[in-house]
Amino acid sequence: xxxxxxxxxxxxxxxxxxxxxxxxxxxxxxxxxxxxxxxxxxxxxxxxxxxxxxxxxxxxxxxxxxxxxxxxxxxxxxxxxxxxxxxxxxxxxxxxxxxxxxxxxxxxxxxxxxxxxxxxxxxxxxxxxxxxxxxxxxxxxxxxxxxxxxxxxxxxxxxxxxxxxxxxxxxxxxxxxxxxxxxxxxxxxxxxxxxxxxxxxxxxxxx
Amino acid sequence: xxxxxxxxxxxxxxxxxxxxxxxxxxxxxxxxxxxxxxxxxxxxxxxxxxxxxxxxxxxxxxxxxxxxxxxxxxxxxxxxxxxxxxxxxxxxxxxxxxxxxxxxxxxxxxxxxxxxxxxxxxxxxxxxxxxxxxxxxxxxxxxxxxxxxxxxxxxxxxxxxxxxxxxxxxxxxxxxxxxxxxxxxxxxxxxxxxxxxxxxxxxxxxx
Amino acid sequence: xxxxxxxxxxxxxxxxxxxxxxxxxxxxxxxxxxxxxxxxxxxxxxxxxxxxxxxxxxxxxxxxxxxxxxxxxxxxxxxxxxxxxxxxxxxxxxxxxxxxxxxxxxxxxxxxxxxxxxxxxxxxxxxxxxxxxxxxxxxxxxxxxxxxxxxxxxxxxxxxxxxxxxxxxxxxxxxxxxxxxxxxxxxxxxxxxxxxxxxxxxxxxxx
Numbered sequence: 001x002x003x004x005x006x007x008x009x010x011x012x013x014x015x016x017x018x019x020x021x022x023x024x025x026x027x028x029x030x031x032x033x034x035x036x037x038x039x040x041x042x043x044x045x046x047x048x049x050x051x052x053x054x055x056x057x058x059x060x061x062x063x064x065x066x067x068x069x070x071x072x073x074x075x076x077x078x079x080x081x082x083x084x085x086x087x088x089x090x091x092x093x094x095x096x097x098x099x100x101x102x103x104x105x106x107x108x109x110x111x112x113x114x115x116x117x118x119x120x121x122x123x124x125x126x127x128x129x130x131x132x133x134x135x136x137x138x139x140x141x142x143x144x145x146x147x148x149x150x151x152x153x154x155x156x157x158x159x160x161x162x163x164x165x166x167x168x169x170x171x172x173x174x175x176x177x178x179x180x181x182x183x184x185x186x187x188x189x190x191x192x193x194x195x196x197x198x199x200x201x202x203x204x205x206x207x
Numbered sequence: 208x209x210x211x212x213x214x215x216x217x218x219x220x221x222x223x224x225x226x227x228x229x230x231x232x233x234x235x236x237x238x239x240x241x242x243x244x245x246x247x248x249x250x251x252x253x254x255x256x257x258x259x260x261x262x263x264x265x266x267x268x269x270x271x272x273x274x275x276x277x278x279x280x281x282x283x284x285x286x287x288x289x290x291x292x293x294x295x296x297x298x299x300x301x302x303x304x305x306x307x308x309x310x311x312x313x314x315x316x317x318x319x320x321x322x323x324x325x326x327x328x329x330x331x332x333x334x335x336x337x338x339x340x341x342x343x344x345x346x347x348x349x350x351x352x353x354x355x356x357x358x359x360x361x362x363x364x365x366x367x368x369x370x371x372x373x374x375x376x377x378x379x380x381x382x383x384x385x386x387x388x389x390x391x392x393x394x395x396x397x398x399x400x401x402x403x404x405x406x407x408x409x410x411x412x413x414x
Numbered sequence: 415x416x417x418x419x420x421x422x423x424x425x426x427x428x429x430x431x432x433x434x435x436x437x438x439x440x441x442x443x444x445x446x447x448x449x450x451x452x453x454x455x456x457x458x459x460x461x462x463x464x465x466x467x468x469x470x471x472x473x474x475x476x477x478x479x480x481x482x483x484x485x486x487x488x489x490x491x492x493x494x495x496x497x498x499x500x501x502x503x504x505x506x507x508x509x510x511x512x513x514x515x516x517x518x519x520x521x522x523x524x525x526x527x528x529x530x531x532x533x534x535x536x537x538x539x540x541x542x543x544x545x546x547x548x549x550x551x552x553x554x555x556x557x558x559x560x561x562x563x564x565x566x567x568x569x570x571x572x573x574x575x576x577x578x579x580x581x582x583x584x585x586x587x588x589x590x591x592x593x594x595x596x597x598x599x600x601x602x603x604x605x606x607x608x609x610x611x612x613x614x615x616x617x618x619x620x621x
Contacts, residue, residue: 033353033360048260052259057259057264058260058261058321058323061327062327065324065327068326069326
């Protein structure tokens with residue numbers, strides 16, 4: 001398989017996460033700089049940390065300007081045209097779900113290609129998918145989606161595991177990517193619709 | 208041109224940003240450790256991220272101890288002698304403006320020297336200038352200067368663009384540096400004096 | 415000296431810091447993902463930044479999975495068995511003190527081995543010891559232990575200096591490690607018991 005389908009998926013994920021960031025900036029009434037920062041953060045933040053700890057520097061968006069360009073264009077688009085605020089929160093949550101599944105699988109694929117163990121590859125998938133969005137939410141002073149109690153990081157985890165399982169069972173890369181993304185999106189979607197959450201330690205007290 | 212004038216400018220910018228951080232620590236009534244952290248953060252924080260994503264490691268302050276030493280001396284100086292609190296906030300804002308213009312131009316220059324595209328070079332200039340100060344403000348629980356609504360990141364952007372434009376038009380490095388710094392400082396200064404801000408999306412509601 | 419005693423010390427420090435993070439997650443009533451993040455943060459966060467700025471990538475936990483595995487096991491252990499909440503805060507503070515002294519000395523040792531100056535080696539020791547715990551506390555919305563006013567970063571500083579002094583005075587690595595850890599733990603322990611703090615600038619006003 002050539003790298004092209006992977007690259008197209010990456011651009012889609014980048015645009016989707018950038019839009020989710022720009023919508024958050026719109027909700028927070030920010031200026032164009034704020035839109036740019038909040039679009040870039042989820043679009044390239046997680047992958048940047050992944051590349052840095054793996055020693056893949058210059059990081060992925062330095063030599064190929066497409067990532068930054070796509071994210072900034074998405075920010076501009078939302079800045080000038082997103083004046084129908086009605087369902088912005090809902091839209092953000094679902095676009096975020098698509099980006100989450102895509103980036104988890106892509107991050108896992110990239111880590112595996114550097115020859116790391118499966119444990120680390122899964123960790124890199126989750127970081128790629130979750131980190132940037134966490135920072136986006138913290139900057140906006142919203143409670144991070146990842147900590148809202150609904151299944152979130154678990155969906156990235158499932159996407160990553162499903163991708164590795166498919167590869168191990170002999171599926172080709174394209175099929176494995178599809179399986180991983182669908183699995184992750186299904187889990188996150190179920191979390192959104194049914195408000196599923198992981199069990200917590202069953203008490204709370206101020207000790 | 209030898210690298211010396213660049214190095215002197217870097218030391219000036221380092222001291223100025225370190226003092227801005229130490230003044231913030233003073234306002235927050237911190238101890239000597241807090242002064243050191245808050246002086247180091249704007250002085251070397253942005254350049255550290257720039258070097259890491261560009262793959263320039265060990266980062267710039269590891270092999271040349273001058274940066275850390277200058278920042279710590281500035282912190283000590285403010286700690287022991289800055290007992291005239293009256294105009295500390297005003298002083299911080301203007302010293303920050305000088306550091307902002309200097310670091311934006313220097314960060315752009317360093318990035319261009321590694322052969323990246325202009326888009327990425329401008330981004331590196333803005334990161335070098337803005338990131339450390341944002342973290343300084345977040346640690347202090349003050350609203351980051353960069354988000355106060357006054358022109359701020361825009362000034363770093365203008366400094367970076369002006370530097371690149373001067374280089375492209377055939378000016379030598381020294382002249383281009385001066386042009387970039389003056390342009391950035393003028394924009395930030397105008398922002399401070401006239402309370403200029405970028406336009407925002409023109410509504411705010413809780414959707 | 416073989417590297418084994420160092421490695422065992424690192425595993426102990428990793429487990430201790432991971433438990434301190436998991437206990438914080440328990441106090442904050444988090445789910446299993448929260449436990450994992452909060453265990454990993456102090457266990458590998460500081461050393462990750464140390465490795466990145468020193469250019470030691472892939473960072474230490476990529477190729478040797480033990481660090482991540484030990485931290486996640488510690489998180490699981492606390493998640494399933496830490497149902498006696500009574501003294502969790504006290505326990506966290508003292509386990510944190512052990513990890514603090516261990517990581518300060520180990521971070522200094524690792525930095526010195528890359529050939530940096532003593533100033534930078536001390537800085538790396540303090541970062542290794544302090545950074546991850548600060549992030550842990552910020553995520554939990556607790557006031558970082560490092561900023562509570564009690565001697566904290568100073569203990570990491572003392573551990574690092576004591577280690578370097580012992581090495582310079584001719585002690586072998588093992589003895590120097592012990593001296594550094596004991597010195598750092600003694601300072602932090604005294605800070606906890608006697609509520610010692612560094613002097614601050616002696617005024618506070620809103621200027």
